Amino acid sequence: MKTKAIVLGILAALCIAAPFLLTGFWVRLITFTFMFAVLASALNIIAGFTGYAAFGNMIFFGLGAYTTAVLMTRLGFSFPPALACSAAVAVAVAIVLGMLLLRLKGHYFALGTLGAAEAMKYIVENMTKITGGGQGITVPSLRGNPAVINTFFYFMMFGLLIIILVVVWRLSKNRLGYAFKAIRANEEAAGVMGIDTTRYKVTAWALSALFTGLTGSVYAFWFTYIDAPTVFDVMWVVKMFVILLIGGAGTVFGPVIGAFILETISELVWSRFINLHLGILGLIIILVVLFMPRGIISLVSQGKGIKDLIPVRRQAKGADR
Amino acid sequence: MLLQAVINGLLFGAVYATIGIGFSLVWGVMNIINIAHGSFIMVGAYLSYTLYAVAGIDPFLSIPLVMAALFVIAYVIQKFSLNRVVRGSVFITLTFTFGLQILIANVCLLIWSADYRSVKLPYSSAGFQIGEVVIPLVRLGIFAVALILTGLFYLFMRRTKTGIAINATALNFEGAKTVGIDVYNIYAITFGVSAALAGAAGCLISPIMSVNPFVGGPLVAKAFVIAILGGLGSTIGALVGGMVLGLVETVGTVFIPSSYQELLGFSVLVLVLVFRPQGLLGKRFY
Numbered sequence: 001m002k003t004k005a006i007v008l009g010i011l012a013a014l015c016i017a018a019p020f021l022l023t024g025f026w027v028r029l030i031t032f033t034f035m036f037a038v039l040a041s042a043l044n045i046i047a048g049f050t051g052y053a054a055f056g057n058m059i060f061f062g063l064g065a066y067t068t069a070v071l072m073t074r075l076g077f078s079f080p081p082a083l084a085c086s087a088a089v090a091v092a093v094a095i096v097l098g099m100l101l102l103r104l105k106g107h108y109f110a111l112g113t114l115g116a117a118e119a120m121k122y123i124v125e126n127m128t129k130i131t132g133g134g135q136g137i138t139v140p141s142l143r144g145n146p147a148v149i150n151t152f153f154y155f156m157m158f159g160l161l162i163i164i165l166v167v168v169w170r171l172s173k174n175r176l177g178y179a180f181k182a183i184r185a186n187e188e189a190a191g192v193m194g195i196d197t198t199r200y201k202v203t204a205w206a207l208s209a210l211f212t213g214l215t216g217s218v219y220a221f222w223f224t225y226i227d228a229p230t231v232f233d234v235m236w237v238v239k240m241f242v243i244l245l246i247g248g249a250g251t252v253f254g255p256v257i258g259a260f261i262l263e264t265i266s267e268l269v270w271s272r273f274i275n276l277h278l279g280i281l282g283l284i285i286i287l288v289v290l291f292m293p294r295g296i297i298s299l300v301s302q303g304k305g306i307k308d309l310i311p312v313r314r315q316a317k318g319a320d321r
Numbered sequence: 322m323l324l325q326a327v328i329n330g331l332l333f334g335a336v337y338a339t340i341g342i343g344f345s346l347v348w349g350v351m352n353i354i355n356i357a358h359g360s361f362i363m364v365g366a367y368l369s370y371t372l373y374a375v376a377g378i379d380p381f382l383s384i385p386l387v388m389a390a391l392f393v394i395a396y397v398i399q400k401f402s403l404n405r406v407v408r409g410s411v412f413i414t415l416t417f418t419f420g421l422q423i424l425i426a427n428v429c430l431l432i433w434s435a436d437y438r439s440v441k442l443p444y445s446s447a448g449f450q451i452g453e454v455v456i457p458l459v460r461l462g463i464f465a466v467a468l469i470l471t472g473l474f475y476l477f478m479r480r481t482k483t484g485i486a487i488n489a490t491a492l493n494f495e496g497a498k499t500v501g502i503d504v505y506n507i508y509a510i511t512f513g514v515s516a517a518l519a520g521a522a523g524c525l526i527s528p529i530m531s532v533n534p535f536v537g538g539p540l541v542a543k544a545f546v547i548a549i550l551g552g553l554g555s556t557i558g559a560l561v562g563g564m565v566l567g568l569v570e571t572v573g574t575v576f577i578p579s580s581y582q583e584l585l586g587f588s589v590l591v592l593v594l595v596f597r598p599q600g601l602l603g604k605r606f607y
Contacts, residue, residue: 053411100595106411107354108598111545115590118542122584234538238423241416249412279427285420290405293413 015158019151027150031222033263034157035215039236040243040255041164042211047241048249049171050204051184052102055237056113059097059120060090060209062232064216066124069137069226074130083217090213091206098202105187114234121232136227139220153222160218161256164211169252180204181250238285245288248295258295325454326571332460334567335467336525340540341547341559342474343518349554350491350511351407356418359541360425361391361516365523366532367429370438373527380440381462384524388517395516399509407508422537429534437531445528463525470521475556477514487511491554539583546590549598 019027039061046054064086071077071085101112124131131137142149171177179200182190191197220226239262247258265284270277344358368387372378378386398421399407406413448457478484490497490507498504526532543566550565551558566586573585 047412051410053415055415101591104594104598107348107352107415108594110411110415111354111549112591112594115545115587115594119584119587119591122581122587126580126584238416238419241412241419245413245416275431276427278423278430282420282422282424282427285416286402286424289413289417289420290402293406293409 012162019154024147024150027154029263029267031150031154031157033259034154034161035219036239036243036263037256037259038157038160038164038211038215040240040247040259041161041168042208042215043237043240044168044244044249044251044255045171045180046204046208048244048251048254049177049180049184050201052201052205053106053110053241054113054205054208055110055234055241056115056117057208057212057240058232058234058236059113059117060094060212061216061219061236062117062120062124062228063093064090064213065220065226065231066131066137066216066228067213068217068220069139070130072139072221073137079221082221083214086217087210087213090209090216094206094209095202098205099198102198102201102205117232117234121228124232125228131228134227136225136230139224139226141224142221153218156218156222157215160211160214165252165256167207167211172252176200176203184250242281242285242288244295245285245293246295251295254295323572323575326575327568328454328456329460330568330571331564332456332464332567333571334564335464335471335560336522336563337543337547337566338560338563339467339470339518339522339525340544341551341563342471342556343515343522344541344544345548345551345553345555345559346487346518347512347515348548350487351414351508353403353407353414353418354411354545355512355515356415356541357421357425357537358515358519358544359539360422360429360537361395361519362523362526362540363429363532363534363537364394364425365391365520366527366530367433367438367523368520369524369527370433370440370532373440379442380524380527381466384466384521387520387524391516391520392513396509396513399512400505403512404505404508407505422541426534426537433534435533435535437533439529439531440527442528459528463529467522467525470518471556471560474514474518478556483507483510487514543586546586549590549593 015030018030022030039057043054043057046052046057067086067089068079068082071082072079077085097113097116101109101116104112125133127133142152171180179190179195182193182195183197183200187197216231219231243255243258243262245258246261247256248254262284266281269280273280340358340362343361344355347353347355347358365387368390369380369383372383372386373380403414403417406417442459445459446457447459448455448461450456478488486497486502486507487510489500490502490504490511494504497507523532547559547562547566549562551560551562566589569585569589570582574582577585
């Protein structure tokens, strides 16, 4: 326990010092990695802990980004209130959609969320007066020294990461988290034991949406230009799932480890073979699924990882039909 | 105008049925949502295009060749990789087929480049008129072939030993194993048959639609809708689902701007999932 605290302390100190020591390129790269770690951790709450494969989670990312962009350009909001509104919109949509879709199980839920996210993409694209339609929308950018701006977004993403890690760490120990895990293990049994499964499932998705929406909001302010095909792209979720698989779903630090591995690979390999970029990602996905579906973290913490989440070749009857 | 839209919708609906049958077969039998199904259709269309451009083989005639090619590709994929994780959770298989889709898209990009490709048939403008309605010969041919394929598939699943073994494996995995069915081989055959149907659909769309390496996603989105509309594992259901989607899309565009067309498809998907997850026709697969 003590060594763990020391290691975490050193890591945190390094993260805080990093933007003052590294060049802009590296700061941006690490910021991006933090962003993916937050997104994957948010997905982890609904998919890893609660066992619902929310393949449409980019809906909250897109909504967060668009809420911020629209409020800042059309209504002259400054960033902090726009950020808060983005979170509120994402959570509200998660609650409404969750009440409808969380009654579905397994593939049906995955497809329903995917369909909802795609539908939302076309709705946003067609609301040309408000969202700028196919042309996208340009967000007022921060003025000043680029190095300072880089550092600002670095700490925004780092802050989000710390907050979500604390939340997920609490979930791994508290009542709420146990309720989530009980639903994943056996939803009927959890219901019989008195867990209000619908309420907890909606809570899990709303928590996931909260952080995904916040990240989308920061992304819009950071990139200063967004369009619907980019922010509602299903590739966001695919990457989140790959990160979860690499790192270990249902664990606290798995998503962070996964994000760092995936982004490092992306820097080392993809930037050199631009034509093969997608193919290599596809190959990585397939290899990860085939050879380490329980994630890297399961190699380190034997027995503590979640074994029932991904039973490779489970012989009993499929529970998620 | 409306009648023409209805006819167009029904004619194209048969191709949608072919797409939906393969997709819902894999879902029903192995509990896998095959995201790469759209990519198989795309590969079919590319093969048909290449056979036409290089050897001058008409897309209608290249169907058996393309089906055989896709059967082999998919059989090998299932036998040597997907079978390892096929009994895992949604999470795993869905992510796997996503990876497969991306990989296939990249391979197609390297072979055929990002340009739009389609087969330009010499008789593409031929057709006849009944009253106000124009029926293009190519679309009628596509409709007929798609219906024949659907019928053959129906017979395959009911009359052949392999088809019955697929049904048995879908109904009870352990039971099928007990009576001596090589279930993992059956899985590979199922995936192969599904891909062969996708390949045939690819040939059928090649004269009337352009494909580029990125159409796999939009195509599989349509497969979702058809399978959900029809209910899992039902051939007749997929036929109905395909026709309904064809009608919704073509008739919808008469009343609603075409930019909303995609939205319409996905809205139907979500609504059916919420209100009738067992499909329009009623019964679930099991």
